[in-house]
Amino acid sequence: MFSDDLKKMARPILEEIYHHPFVTGIAKGQVAKKALIFYVEQDYRYLTEFIKIYANAIIKLDSRQDMAFFSDAINFILNNESFPHQVFCQIADVDYKKLQHADPAPKAYLYKSHMHQAVDTGSLLTVLAAFQPCPWTYTEIAKKQISEGANNQRNPFTPWINFYGESSDDGNEPLANQIFLWMDRLAARSSDKEKNQARDFFLKSCELEWQFWEEAYYQQDWRFKKSHSTASGDFIKWSNSNIQKF
Numbered sequence: 001m002f003s004d005d006l007k008k009m010a011r012p013i014l015e016e017i018y019h020h021p022f023v024t025g026i027a028k029g030q031v032a033k034k035a036l037i038f039y040v041e042q043d044y045r046y047l048t049e050f051i052k053i054y055a056n057a058i059i060k061l062d063s064r065q066d067m068a069f070f071s072d073a074i075n076f077i078l079n080n081e082s083f084p085h086q087v088f089c090q091i092a093d094v095d096y097k098k099l100q101h102a103d104p105a106p107k108a109y110l111y112k113s114h115m116h117q118a119v120d121t122g123s124l125l126t127v128l129a130a131f132q133p134c135p136w137t138y139t140e141i142a143k144k145q146i147s148e149g150a151n152n153q154r155n156p157f158t159p160w161i162n163f164y165g166e167s168s169d170d171g172n173e174p175l176a177n178q179i180f181l182w183m184d185r186l187a188a189r190s191s192d193k194e195k196n197q198a199r200d201f202f203l204k205s206c207e208l209e210w211q212f213w214e215e216a217y218y219q220q221d222w223r224f225k226k227s228h229s230t231a232s233g234d235f236i237k238w239s240n241s242n243i244q245k246f
C-alpha cells in the first residue's frame, strides 16, 4: 500500500521526533519556558495559516464529503486546538493573548509556504500527503508517551498528551488512519508522477515537523529580524523614533 511505503520511509524522521529534547521534555514534564512560549507564538500563526490553506483546498474539491473533511479540520483548529496551547501557556505562566502576534520564524515560514505550494501545484493526493504529518506525528508522539506512562498525575503536560492521544481511543478510526486510507484510495488511481510528488511533500512535511520542534526549542528566529520586519510594530516604533530625531 502507498501509505505503508510512506510510513516506512518516514520512520527515521519519526524516531528523531520521538527523541527530540522538546518532545522528550514533554514526557518528562520539563521544557524551558522560553521554548514553550516560542512554540505557542509560532504554532498560533501556523494554525491560523492552516485554516486558509484548507479553505484553498476546498476550492479544488467537488464532493461534499471531501469538503466536509477540510471543514471539520478548520473547525478543529478554531474550536479545539487552542487547548494544547493553553496548557503550554499555563506551564510557562504567560497570557495566551500576548503570544498571538508573532511573525513566522524561518522554519514555520517554510512549512506554511510548503503547504501553500502543495495546494497550488498538487493533486488532492499531494495536498493530503503534505497535511498528514501534522496529525500523524502528533498522534504517534502522544500514543508513545501514553504507552510509556508519561501522562501521569505528576506531569503538567498530561492534558496536552491526552488531547493528542485521545483521537486514537475514542472508538472511531483515528483521523491519521482515515487520511492514510483516503490517500491509498487516491493513490490507486494516480500516476507514478503524482505519487512521487505526494511522497516528496509528505517526507518534507515530516522533516518540517521535526524542524518546528527544533526551531522552538532553540528559539531560532530570523537573524536580521529588525531589518526586514517592516509590517511589525517594532519597525513602526523604530522608524517613528528616527523620524522624530530629524
Ligand SMILES: Cc1ncc(CO)c(N)n1
Pocket (backbone or CB within 6 Å): 043, 046, 047, 133, 134, 135, 138, 209, 212
Ligand atoms: C507544527 C504543528 N504540527 C502539528 C500540529 C498538530 O495539529 C500542530 N499543532 N502544529
